[in-house]
Amino acid sequence: MTTSPLGPTRTLGSRGPATAPIGLGLMGMSDLYGPADDAESVATIHAALDAGVTLLDTGDFYGMGHNEMLLRDALRGRRREDALISVKFGALRDARGGWNGVDTRPAAIKNFLAYSLRRLGTDYVDIYRPTRLDPTVPVEETMGALAGLVKQGLIRHIGLSEVGAETLRRANAVHPVSDLQIEYSLISRGIEQDILPTARELGIGITAYGVLSRGLVSGHWPAAGTGNRRDFRAHLPRFSGENLQRNLELVERLRGIADRKGATVAQLAIAWVLSRGEDIVPLVGARRRDRLTESLGAADLVLSGEDLAAIEAAVPAGAAAGTRYDAGQMAWLDSERR
Template structure:
């Protein structure tokens, strides 16, 4: 079955592929925010493709490989040319769900890639990227190893994730970089200072995750639900105590604007990111077809400059309470140095 709806497409950077204007992220389908339903997850993948989306993002460490195997099943009856797979690699985890850092050694690149190809059931990955910077391995060595896999036909394009401007420049000297995947939303705007100007100078696209700030910028958390212990948000500073109370006040201000537009909070948050430029492709972590449909409807919202100013005044990034990750994880982010 081919795409039944034509979604606008944009190019990932000056050297990357054409992709649907928004993409689908798979992390939420593999336990990051509590239990999920496999049938609903597969239906969501199909709904995204049928709406004209083409880019599907995953990580080999999502659910210890569960997400890649899930996507492999979901995509098994779809023509390979109908979708592009973006895969992050290198995250090290223990059987107790602990983190052990990131491995960007050339030998590890080849190892991780082999496992991903097998789990996904494909012959090549469209965009392959280290999930984080390995502080013990020069980025030039990691990118060089991926470039060898491009030459061998196992990878089509190279991407980066959560790295800063200096690392981006160094990586780009080794091989063309299609895109940088990084958190970007109304309440996570740090890339605007140095990283976004750098990617634009170098012709590198942005695939933005966390566009809804893990559900904060939506209607789903306005009633302050309890988080499952396995839910990422149960341990995230922005969702704790007074921080959550403060952040939900910002959400209420956004909700008032959304109501005047006949939109949901999530749709307005996505529309704002879309308004930041055609070089920025939001990755939406929907796990039901209904959530995907709601998100995709944001493509029909065109914000005026006055509306953008009103939104940004209602949700000032500097008033957001709490970091986007816990302290130990923030320390792993080259993009925050």
């Protein structure tokens, strides 16, 4: 096992790449969380790389290409091999930022990748993954097209996002899947029943996004919400009305444990995800250097068996109020189908 400045590296699946134990998700630097500052975003990416972060997660639809170009600017002058670039594709959007479904047809995949490579300023992507399952295209057909891109050297590894156990098996039978990107946090533990055991059986890693539940369990979320209607979290059930108040009560339970550990709530929540297995790499969505520094501090936080028991007692599985997304978005999650 090799080490990084953040601790021992973790491997994304039995045949995937090695990465530092914490990765950086870039979505909020371009989209969905309200205005962001490009200069601060680039500085945050630089700080992450300097701290030892290697996995950088983006999507071609984050800001309709803006996020990829931001990453290109941040990597300019740096060694390409020092970064593991993970790109999600397939989401269709309109000029006003609306959503129009998912397209993972082979011809569309080739088109999406060509544009991503140009925007990123690179000749390959380390991990390429459809953002959601396309209900009109068999996953075997999508995987076959991606396997062809691996043979061409345009992508190094194939990942998936938000798919269930059965889909994971079908996809992996066509070509090895390096990792499944899926929401996993103290208040989003749905993968533990079927998806995580299946991934482990197949040798597929987990890149966990939403480890702070989009800021809800960061310890910084205001009880009244942000009031910013451009922030899509204002429209999510867990951030609304009585649900928000109930969920923030859970956060306060965590704060007492964090205080005893000399840590922040965010660090405690990230460290909990890190503790779930060496095949899990949490993605933190920091948009500023101070938040990044706080999040990366989780790598030094050691949780004892007593600590883990206290955390479980404070926030037991299923304790969160409200679903992860609204009903329309939940319908797109193959991972949530039972």
